[in-house]
Amino acid sequence: MxxxxxxxxxxxxxxxxxxxxxxxxxxxxxxxxxxxxxxxxxxxxxxxxxxxxxxxxxxxxxxxxxxxxxxxxxxxxxxxxxxxxxxxxxxxxxxxxxxxxxxxxxxxxxxxxxxxxxxxxxxxxxxxxxxxxxxxxxxxxxxxxxxxxxxxxxxxxxxxxxxxxxxxxxxxxxxxxxxxxxxxxxxxxxxxxxxxxxxxxxxxxxxxxxxxxxxGTFIEEDDTDPPIYGTRSPLRSWNPLWANAEVYWATAKDAWHARRWRDKLLVWLKPPGWRPADVAERFPKPAFDIQRERFLPQLSRGLTVYGLVQFALLLGMAVQFLDLAKQVPATTLVAYAVFLVLSLTALGALTEARRIGIGLELARLFATAAMPLLTGGWFGVPQLDARVVAAMVAVQALSALVLGWLVLSAAGRSNAEKPIHG
Structure with missing residues (x-):
């Protein structure tokens, strides 16, 4: 080490x-x-x-x-x-x-x-x-x-x-x-x-x-103007892939729409927020509002706890990934990396309270159980003890049951709160 x-x-x-x-x-x-x-x-x-x-x-x-x-x-x-x-x-x-x-x-x-x-x-x-x-x-x-x-x-x-x-x-x-x-x-x-x-x-x-x-770039914190955090183009998502790609994508679109070749280059080199005049005119963006409502989709307490537990499990897998980095073939390492990134993306969609998040999370649980069940191993570990395989499958099955129960409970509460018209 x-x-x-x-x-x-x-x-x-x-x-x-x-x-x-x-x-x-x-x-x-x-x-x-x-x-x-x-x-x-x-x-x-x-x-x-x-x-x-x-x-x-x-x-x-x-x-x-x-x-x-x-x-x-x-x-x-x-x-x-x-x-x-x-x-x-x-x-x-x-x-x-x-x-x-x-x-x-x-x-x-x-x-x-x-x-x-x-x-x-x-x-x-x-x-x-x-x-x-x-x-x-x-x-x-x-x-x-x-x-x-x-x-x-x-x-x-x-x-x-x-x-x-x-x-x-x-x-x-x-x-x-x-x-x-x-x-x-x-x-x-x-x-x-x-x-x-x-x-x-x-x-x-x-x-x-x-x-x-x-x-000349120093500024002192002023108690009369408390800091408000985030960016001037709010992400408004818990998707880690989109978090990494959002500005690249927005800049690529502006470069594509710019009529002058010079602007297609400058949009990458100018300060953030700069846009070619013709692009800004044809594709305007809303003005920055510092009093905007923050992004915080509401989750039930049960789904919040579920998300924290699943993230803790993924964090444990990430630690194992880092430990395996010098011991396994590159193809195995890439496969494990893709699995972890997609898993975090699925969890992000779930915590956004999006319907697709439920499907992605169930698919993630199924894939996590299927691999040890069908192959008897895990990324970088060709053969697991049968008891370990059983435990991994059981954890994913229990997670799926808990998720289903939480979703159905939330749906039941939502229907109960709707007004009845006679």
Whole structure:
């Protein structure tokens, strides 16, 4: 197990412990900072980002290692303290510009938007990560390779920068005085996630907020204008595939409809929200309304609990997937990845209270039971103990019965509430 995997292994249970602590503190303070469907969606997107990383890190880290080998100006030693400290500072500086570009260049926003879609702001939002950031994000860190920072140093400081940012995603930590003036803090990052006019596209720093102060993008949180979270083009869905694709799709449509070839290119490179004049005229979009009603389809308590339990089971499968990543053939890994992504998509449709969600969820339960029943194995495990197979099938069958009962109960209550006309 390499250093990166060790850090992630130790960090994951800490993340969930802190989420539980945040829930407890919020309850003691009489505040509601979590909505179950939103949290499931955010955590599910985090799972998908980790699934994608299994396939993409070989490419991105390979490019970095190749650049260090071919173009490094200096042979920096990995056993030097100053190399590590300077690497962390340079990484954070590069992150600032990647993050800023992610808000100012539409094709980069198409990836980064995933992190901003939640209308809640809590520790689960920190884990809401893109699955497509790998496409271009690596370009911003090539200066570190050219300077000569070893791959192992780059990987660890990248994780440190990312892990640091977890704790700043909370509404329960207030102002921190001098700390807010130097570091990215909960107060500073709340402003970053807000869609209010005063906060828009500010506070990009990962660890240090000093970069924002140097380059004119800093804004202080104002108690008279509380942050409102989300994006100016609300996602209004719990579908993780659509969450990753929505801006790419909208931009591709605008590029297709644009009459000038120049505009077909610029729509990808201009800031988010920019549209060619002819496209905006023929296909207008509603104006942004900061007082819009938030997306929160109503689920019964039973379906809410059901969704949380099923997500917990899928999370366990995702952990197994990550554990198998280096041990199974690529075809098996791809098949397992597709299964997990489609499963999270089915669960998303169910938590949207859509009728199709019931059918998709039942199909998911059937597929999850059918595989061990028909093959005697599971992804990466060719032969399971018969008792394990029986347990897996029983869990899916029980889940289907519970889901059916919950749906019928909800339908019965709905019919009972309808007025009777005689």
């Amino acid at each position: 390499n250093t990166q995997e060790i850090i992630i292994t130790w960090a994951t249970p800490v993340f969930f412990a802190l989420i539980a602590l945040e829930l407890l503190v919020a309850k003691l303070r009489g505040r509601s900072v979590y909505h179950s469907s939103d949290a499931i969606n955010s955590l599910g997107l985090g799972v998908i980002s980790q699934i994608v990383a299994v396939f993409s890190k070989l490419l991105t880290l390979g490019i970095y290692a190749w650049c260090v080998q071919r173009f490094a100006l200096f042979a920096l030693p990995a056993n030097s303290v100053w190399v590590w400290i300077s690497a962390l500072l340079l990484y954070d500086f590069c992150y600032y510009w990647l993050h800023r570009a992610g808000h100012e260049v539409n094709i980069l926003w198409a990836a980064h938007v995933v992190h901003h879609q939640s209308e809640d702001y809590n520790l689960s939002t920190a884990l809401r990560q893109t699955g497509s950031g790998v496409l271009l994000g690596w370009l911003f860190y090539l200066p570190m390779a050219i300077v000569g920072y070893p791959l192992e140093v780059f990987v660890v400081v990248a994780l440190i920068d990312l892990l640091y940012q977890f704790w700043v995603h909370t509404e329960l930590v207030g102002r921190l005085g001098w700390f807010d003036r130097v570091f990215c803090s909960p107060s500073n990052h709340r402003a970053h996630h807000a869609v209010n006019d005063r906060y828009l596209d500010r506070n990009y720093g990962g660890i240090l907020i000093v970069w924002d102060r140097l380059f």
